[in-house]
Amino acid sequence: MQIDWTPFSYTVVNLARQIRPNELAFSGVNSTLPMLACLLAKRAYDFHFTYLNVAGGVEPVPTTIPHSSSDPALVAGSPAIFANEDFYDLCARGGLDLVFLGCAQVDGEGRTNVSVIGEWKNPRVRLPGGGGAAVMMPTAKRVVTWRTEHSVRTLVEKLDFVTAAGNLQTVVTPIAVFRKRDGRLALESRNPQVALDEVIRRTGFKFDASGATLTAPMTAREQAALEGLDPRGEFAAAVRA
Amino acid sequence: MTLVAGLRAAAYGVPFQPVGGVHGSDLAALNGWRKIADPYGSGQEVYVIPAISPDIAVIHANEVDEHGNARVLGSPFWDHPLTRAAKRVLVTAERLVPSESLAAQPELTLVPGFMVEAAAVVPRGAWPGSMHPLYEVDYDAVEAYLKDEPGVLEAHLAAAPEQSEK
Numbered sequence: 001m002q003i004d005w006t007p008f009s010y011t012v013v014n015l016a017r018q019i020r021p022n023e024l025a026f027s028g029v030n031s032t033l034p035m036l037a038c039l040l041a042k043r044a045y046d047f048h049f050t051y052l053n054v055a056g057g058v059e060p061v062p063t064t065i066p067h068s069s070s071d072p073a074l075v076a077g078s079p080a081i082f083a084n085e086d087f088y089d090l091c092a093r094g095g096l097d098l099v100f101l102g103c104a105q106v107d108g109e110g111r112t113n114v115s116v117i118g119e120w121k122n123p124r125v126r127l128p129g130g131g132g133a134a135v136m137m138p139t140a141k142r143v144v145t146w147r148t149e150h151s152v153r154t155l156v157e158k159l160d161f162v163t164a165a166g167n168l169q170t171v172v173t174p175i176a177v178f179r180k181r182d183g184r185l186a187l188e189s190r191n192p193q194v195a196l197d198e199v200i201r202r203t204g205f206k207f208d209a210s211g212a213t214l215t216a217p218m219t220a221r222e223q224a225a226l227e228g229l230d231p232r233g234e235f236a237a238a239v240r241a
Numbered sequence: 242m243t244l245v246a247g248l249r250a251a252a253y254g255v256p257f258q259p260v261g262g263v264h265g266s267d268l269a270a271l272n273g274w275r276k277i278a279d280p281y282g283s284g285q286e287v288y289v290i291p292a293i294s295p296d297i298a299v300i301h302a303n304e305v306d307e308h309g310n311a312r313v314l315g316s317p318f319w320d321h322p323l324t325r326a327a328k329r330v331l332v333t334a335e336r337l338v339p340s341e342s343l344a345a346q347p348e349l350t351l352v353p354g355f356m357v358e359a360a361a362v363v364p365r366g367a368w369p370g371s372m373h374p375l376y377e378v379d380y381d382a383v384e385a386y387l388k389d390e391p392g393v394l395e396a397h398l399a400a401a402p403e404q405s406e407k
Contacts, residue, residue, distance in 0.1 A: 055316055056315075056316030056317075056318075066377075066378070067380055071371065071377070071378055072315055072316060072371050072373045072377070073377065075315060075316055075373070081315070083316045083317050083318060084245070084318050084319055085245065085319075085321065085322065088242045088245065091261075092242075093261070111265065115268070120271060130266075130268070132242040134242075134262055134263050135260060135261055135262035135263060136242070136262065137262065138261075138263070138264050139261045139262045161267050162265065162266055162267040163266060163267070164266055165264070165266060166265060
């Protein structure tokens with residue numbers, strides 16, 4: 001029996017699917033869904049990859065799943081502490097394969113804004129800032145971002161501010177996965193519960209949808225891993241459609 | 242990371258620090274960061290961040306001795322560059338310990354006492370944040386503090402651990 005995707009399960013599982021064998025993958029601050037994706041990949045996939053996180057954890061085995069992706073719980077079971085200076089420097093010298101970096105807005109070229117909505121000097125919303133994104137996005141080998149709100153105000157033709165630009169390859173939302181092709185984000189696959197017209201209508205930038213597929217169904221192992229990470233559905237409840 | 246580059250410049254005693262990345266970001270123009278060509282001829286252009294020297298760094302440690310030697314367990318986050326870049330360093334710590342216990346494992350001392358101007362023993366001083374391995378983030382306190390209502394700040398301060406010790 002095929003299980004329907006929820007906004008939560010679609011986003012986390014498709015983030016997890018970006019991780020490749022033997023990679024060094026990193027999740028940062030305010031990145032609960034990538035944190036869950038990395039922990040899910042550890043449980044659902046047979047290949048090895050190394051998970052680093054902003055709390056300084058290296059291959060942690062957390063006994064509790066924290067609400068915050070920078071919680072020291074993400075160091076539990078870690079045989080080393082590889083803290084902020086170390087992982088930023090590793091990224092800058094080209095040693096991080098996959099970095100999850102958040103955004104408020106992303107444009108069709110895969111650049112992100114985490115700084116401000118409106119004018120810098122007269123903002124409508126002052127955002128928390130890149131947290132190193134301007135350094136990591138051009139230097140990581142691959143960057144993946146995500147938004148739980150897929151709308152014309154989050155996936156935009158023109159950013160209010162360019163916080164970071166560079167090697168962003170993939171954008172995951174609850175309804176679609178975009179991948180960069182010839183310098184532009186193109187639709188790679190979409191949630192089978194959503195029509196292509198809806199993806200187009202809810203996306204502010206123009207994109208190529210040729211070759212786009214329906215996202216492969218969640219596997220039993222992905223589902224089991226996700227339920228294990230969120231047995232009470234608390235994380236799922238925090239992601240609204 | 243650009244912030245840390247500025248702290249490192251101050252710690253290294255140089256006016257600026259090269260940093261990887263930043264290319265393509267509006268932050269460079271906004272902050273007036275300059276880009277220089279590699280003087281050794283690689284052809285690379287590198288952003289350089291001006292030194293940032295905080296007047297005072299305050300760090301919270303697990304243990305401190307009477308000389309201000311401070312031990313931090315768990316992830317140090319930015320404590321190392323911050324204490325090296327700042328003009329003055331203040332320490333708060335969970336508990337006071339004899340110097341001999343720090344000397345037994347000196348590699349765990351994050352900042353030596355000669356750099357520390359003053360220290361205070363403040364149990365649960367990281368609240369509502371966490372202090373490895375003693376206590377975790379008090380998420381309830383953080384969420385209560387986030388409410389935009391009258392009296393929230395007062396209630397937060399009244400709930401602080403030092404209040405219950407008076």
